Amino acid sequence: MKKAKKAALTGILAALALALGYLEFLIPVGIPGVPGVKPGFANIMIMAALYLLGAGEAAVISAARILLSWLLFGSFTSLVYSFCGGALSLAVMLALKKSKAFGFVGVSVGGAVAHNTAQITAASLMLGSGYAFYYLPVLLTAAAVTGTVNGLLLKAALPAAERIVKSNAK
Amino acid sequence: MKRVICRAAALLLAAALFLPSCGKTKKRYSVTYTEFFDTVTNFTAYCVSESQFDRAEKAVRDKLGELHRLFDIYNEYDGTVNLATVNRLAGDGVPVPEAIGDLLSVYGLFWYDTGGLLDPALGPVLRIWHDCREKGVLPDTDALEAADEHASFNRVFMSDGVVRFEYPDMSLDVGAVAKGYASGAAAGAARNAGVSDFVLDLGGNVLVSGKKPDGDWVVGVTDPTGEGFITKLAVTDASVVTSGDYQRYFEVDGVRYHHIIDPFTLMPATRYRAVTVICRDPAYADALSTSLFLMDEAGGAALCRKYGAEALWIRADGTISKTEGFSSYER
Amino acid sequence: MKGNAKRDLILVASVVLVAAALFCAFRVSRGEGTAVEITVDGKVYGTYPLDDDREIDVDGRLVVSIKDGRASVVSSSCRGGDCVRERAISRAGETIVCLPGAVIIRVTGGGEVDARV
Incomplete structure (x- = not known):
């Protein structure tokens, strides 16, 4: 793949990730009584980058998305939580993908679990108390569900995306 | 594919079995009695159902009632030999129920270990102090000495x-x-009724069994000088007992006369405001707290080592001392 | 089913099982609470009895309401407002966390001590 094309694709995926994140913010998909649980569709784009482009590009997209959404509609604390979540999530997804033992769903769920666990840990550290872990069971269950959904969506969409990328690569 | 579905089904089944078991949580139940041992008794337990608590509570109540009657020195009851019977007739020898024999064996141990400081034969002296406490007057010294004439456990004979x-x-x-x-016997009755997580509090004589669902039972040690607690203890399967000068007392001319009488001076002991003992055996814990109240600290500490107990002394001047292992219970 | 899909399934199932186990461990029969402890930036801001109905303005960050023995967040200056959507809490150990506001609202109690000597 050409460098310019890679850059363009990275930009497109980052924009899509940002847009999907914003969409979740506009239309909160929540379960009554358990707020703060989001589908994390943006992760589909980061995983797409991981499979189509590479770890570096995925990291760039993840970081860009977090920074931009912070600039557009965030607070500093949310930036810290997001970075912790994004970094650990990407690391786990990369490891699971490299192991070649898991499919899209496994990688996606692993990323979601890592993301939520990292955010809780960051929150506990910043609040100076472990009570935030009270949410962990809820967030883990949510990660299993949203991770599965995102993994299946990616599985359905990726072949098409791959064809487009390859057909234009000539 | 089939195998995978089987395994997934097995996992789900395991989860399904697992979830209800955690949903069946124990609830806290509590009951208070006022009819035993001249004190307020509280039994608090975690049980899976109210009927389970009711069974345990009845077992505890029956056992406490039985022993209350056996150890009563003021009233006799039809058809039973109790300590009032013994006190009336033991000049000629009285066959006693097993519980009285057990109790006197514990006294035998501590009478020996304390060099006679803990003495159940001090009855006539304690009777005088008891009557004086009710009337609010000081006892006559000659009367106390007369009562003490034969008051020694080595004049009590036990055999068969x-x-x-x-x-x-x-x-x-x-x-x-x-x-x-x-409390030890009643705790046994509660466990036989299938309840093992409870606190049995006989007016400051606290037996702790098992745990609360969210951690250890917590026993507060009363601050004799104020409202709050000196410290809080997290204990499990042990008894915590305090002997203090604030528990039963009367005042004459601004001087406090409490209920723990030194058998050698025949007066209330004055070394400490309170002594708290933690010991696995409930009878030993109770015996130790009174013994330690009557002894110097070194002797008390040695006694604690012998019985695997820990102690906290609040001295008459308000300063505090503890055995080495006491702090490990503090939270 | 291929090996990867099988392992995916096992991964998802384990996550759910771990969540269920944690859920059980955390929800162990909580007694009725007696007070609400509010922590701001890791420091205790105040403790309020659960049986007095009142509203507490927590440092301008959010407003906690205590009503009928239950505590909830009625308004918040934080962006997400997740804490406002939390259900009311009343049992010892239950918690509402407002991450952006760095506020923790926790029910304490179930009795300070179980017995005294």
């Missing part, structure tokens, strides 16, 4: 379940160990 006094005017008072012994 028969108790005999050397002199018929002797009498037993088991107030220092009776509650501890009874």
Whole structure:
């Protein structure tokens, strides 16, 4: 793949990730009584980058998305939580993908679990108390569900995306 | 594919079995009695159902009632030989129920270990102090000395379940160990009824069994000088007992006379405001707290080592000292 | 089913099982609470009895309401407002966390001590 094309694709995926994140913010998909649980569709784009482009590009997209959404509609604390979540999530997804033992769903769920666990840990550290872990069971269950959904969506969409990328690569 | 579905089904089944078991949580139940041992008794337990608690509570109540009657030195009851019977008749020898024999054996141990400081045969002396406390007057020194003439446990003979006094005017008072012994027996009754996570509090004589669902039971040690607690103890399967000068007392001319009488001075002991003991055995815990209240700290600490107990002394001047292992219970 | 899909399934199932186990461990029969402890930036801001109905303005960050023995967040200056959507809490150990506001609202109690000597 050409460098310019890679850059363009990275930009497109980052924009899509940002847009999907914003969409979740506009239309909160929540379960009554358990707020703060989001589908994390943006992760589909980061995983797409991981499979189509590479770890570096995925990291760039993840970081860009977090920074931009912070600039557009965030607070500093949310930036810290997001970075912790994004970094650990990407690391786990990369490891699971490299192991070649898991499919899209496994990688996606692993990323979601890592993301939520990292955010809780960051929150506990910043609040100076472990009570935030009270949410962990809820967030883990949510990660299993949203991770599965995102993994299946990616599985359905990726072949098409791959064809487009390859057909234009000539 | 089939195998995978089987395994997934097995996992789901495991989860399904697992979830209800955690949903069946124990609830806290509590009951208070006022009819035993001249004190307020509280039984608090975590049980899976109210009927389970009711069974345990009845077992505890029955056992406490039975022992209350056996150890009562003021009233006799039809058809039972109790300590009042013993005090009336033991000049000639009285066959006693097993619980009385057990209780006196505990006294035997501590009478020996304390060099006679913990003495159940101090009955006639304690009787005088008891009457004076109710009237709010000071006892007559000559009367106390007359009552003390035969008041020694080495004049009480026990063999083959028969108790005999050397002199018929002797009498037993088991107030220092009776509650501890009874709490141990009642705890056994509760466990037999299938309840193991409970606190049985006989007016400051606290037996702790098992745990609360969210952690250890917590026993507060009363601050004799104020409202709050000196410290809080996290204990499991042990008894915590305090002997203090604030528990039963009367005042004459601004001087406080409490209920723990030194058998050598025949007056309330003055070394400490309170002594708290933690010991696995409820009867020993009770005996130790009174013994330690009457002893110097070094002797008390040695006694604690012998019985695997820990102690906290609040001295008359308000300063505090503890055995080495006491702090490990503090939270 | 391929090996990867099988392992995916096992991964998802384990996550759910771990969540269920944690859920059980955390929800162990909580007694009725007696007070609400509010922590701001890791420091205790105040403790309020659960049986007095009142509203507490927590440092301008959010407003906690205590009503009928239950505590909830009625308004918040934080962006997400997740804490406002939390259900009311009343049992010892239950918690509402407002991450952006760095506020923790926790029910304490179930009795300070179980017995005294």
